[in-house]
Amino acid sequence: MAKFDIVDLNKKKVAEIELSDEVFAAEPNANLMYEVAKMQQINRRRGTVMVKNSSLVSGGGKKPWKQKGTGRARQGSTRASHWVGGGKAMGPKPRDYFYRPPRSVRRGGLAAGLSLRAKEKQLLIVSEWASDGKTQKALETLTKGLKLESALIIDEKKNAKLHRAVRNLAKFDVLPPEGLNLESVLKRKSVVITAAAAKAIDGALRRGRAEKAKV
Secondary structure: EEEEEEOOOOOEEEEEEEOOHHHOOOOOOOOHHHHHHHHHHOOOOOOOOOOOOOOOOOOOOOOOOOOOOOOOOOOOOOOOOOOOOHHHHHOOOOOOOOOOOOOOHHHHHHHHHHHHHEEEEEEEEEEEOOOOOOOHHHHHHHHHHHHOOOEEEEEEOOOHHHHHHHHOOOOEEEOHHHHHOOHHHOOOOOEEEEHHOOOOOHHHHHHHHHHHHHH
């Protein structure tokens, strides 16, 4: 078990917490993080791009001129791809880009991202964060109290005032533990987690690995 300091909102140590090595102190795995980051990015693709081919363009049913005797090249339709206004030859069609690696890979990539931030000393665990819902107060706490420039804040969903206070800040994001994802972890320079949220994340990711070990 790895030990982490718990600090208050002025970055003063108030306690310690033990979290599992495989979640917060694992060796950062670039391959796992790549697969999970690719999954998040590629699954945002709509895949709705489409152009009309010659069979979908209206008109062109009549042969523009007879086959022989005109001196011109033979043509079957004015909607062929080489005609102005014709269909596109071999154009893109709607497709599904959905990609989902195994659950062990998804959880491993997230654990690798959290472990990377911990290794870089950019993971802060705060005891609790009682917010009044004011964005300016949250900004002062982050920049002056915790001395951060850019960070992802993770706290339980029931702390709605904190979520409301942070969500409008340009350089800070906020998520509940169940919404944590690798892209959000890597997007910001630091990660701030409340002690309750850290235990929830640790339990969820460790439980997934324990289930895999039983199989």
